[in-house]
Amino acid sequence: MGAACVVDECSTVIGQVRGWLGRSGAVALGLVLSTVLAAAPLTFEQAKTQARQQVYADRHTVGTLYCGCQWEWLGRSGGRVDLDSCGYQIRRQAVRAQRIEWEHVVPASNFGRARQCWQDGGRSNCKATDPVFNVMEADLHNLSPAIGEVNADRSNYRFAPIRGAAQGYGTCAMQVDFRNRVAEPPDPVKGQIARIYFYMHDRYDLPMARQQQQVFIAWDQQFPVSGWELERNRRISRLMGHGNPFVTGERVWTPGHRNSAEGVVSWLPEPAASGQDAGGVVRGNRNSKVYHLPQGCPSYNQVSPKNVVAFATAAEAEAAGFRRAGNCR
Template sequence: LESFLTDTMKTRNLLLALLILALWAATACSRPPQRNYLDSLRSYWQGVYPNGGETLYCGRKFRPFDRSVNVEHVYPMSWVTKKLRCGKREQCRHNSPRFNLIESDMHNMYPARKDVNQTRGAMAFGIIEGENHKYRGCDFEVDFRKRRVEPRPEVRGRIARAMLYMSDEYGLDIYRKQRKMLEKWNRQFPPDAEEKRHNRAVARIQGKPNPYIR
């Protein structure tokens, strides 16, 4: 009898362990995959710009592996770290799955010249009086005192739809005056063929399009 009870308890414990393992596996499979920005860069370049393309702010043509071009986050990541209160960017990558999800969203990513990307930093978009271009041959204006940048008209709608998407998708902040201008740009500059191509390519990778692009 003692041997029978011992075997029965072992069987029950084994079945219980298998049940727990099955439940854990089912839960793990139901979770959305965690995206990581650094890991997603290869997918971005290969899936969205396999043959090169055109930079966002200057409209300069580039080929694959152009070292003068990198990825610009239209909605700045420093705004995200401040919103999430997760520390500096590297800290957020280590301690915030939500930050990783936001940082790796390709609807917010466009190629840009490294120098222009660095100059823009986390400055907001706006209209700047005059035509004081920061870089020769590039319609990109900067007001360091007011911390504003003015992009060329051809990409203002593209910028607006990326910003508005990020705000809606992740509950990120856009100041009222900035949002009003972005909404105007969205109406004034409808998506062109290149923006629609970018949207389709990103949707194939991430499984979801930017709803502002129709």
């Protein structure tokens, strides 16, 4: 598929956008239009098919993300893993160990929790009502083929060095510490994983703990971009309409990084102020004691209405004990 979507697929996308508009009354139209023009996937199912056909079609003999196992393609996006090719030992889930699954390197639950739809009804609600979540879930930069059992075991655990006992998988160097909910990937993919995390958090304005930043900054420096990582970025860029700037070197993550939030845009006006926030232009969050300005603060529209405390000025918010959000520019 080229730079523009074919008529049938464009019609499908338009139908999806109309459905989201009808259900939620708001949509990140700038983001959706950019993905339509670039023929990027708008759903996870579309993403898996495109990843199989246009990104990883010739990589099945090179190996899965964590274990380097070869596989045989099956169907539109699936595969059967050759466990002997990488010395993989099944831990418990024999069926999932033998199939390819598409791993969200940054777990869907991690970026989902940043969306109000997740608070209102979890993943199914986000898929039904939030086009930005669907684009995040379908972002090809965040998807890689992995052994199903490893995908399940890693779950949404944070990545970090593991000290002490951990679950192994034969000669596959992936390790999982279930007790502490930590996973440590093999050295060859640590840098790639770090740069995917940088990209997702920067583009979709996700918070990252300082300790996690320190781990990924170290991995980014210790394990530079490989030839395949550059090629993968080129292939995905043709589909998504943009690359990962942390792969190309256009951006470098440093402590205290300010997110660009380029993937979170909105064109519809906010609902008229009512009751709790009437008359105020500065929004405080009564739970976090953080305030957001209407300009320059990407999370201004993400404060739950029930948690909004309105102030006329930033000085008024600070006098009430609130502090400015860290992602304000």
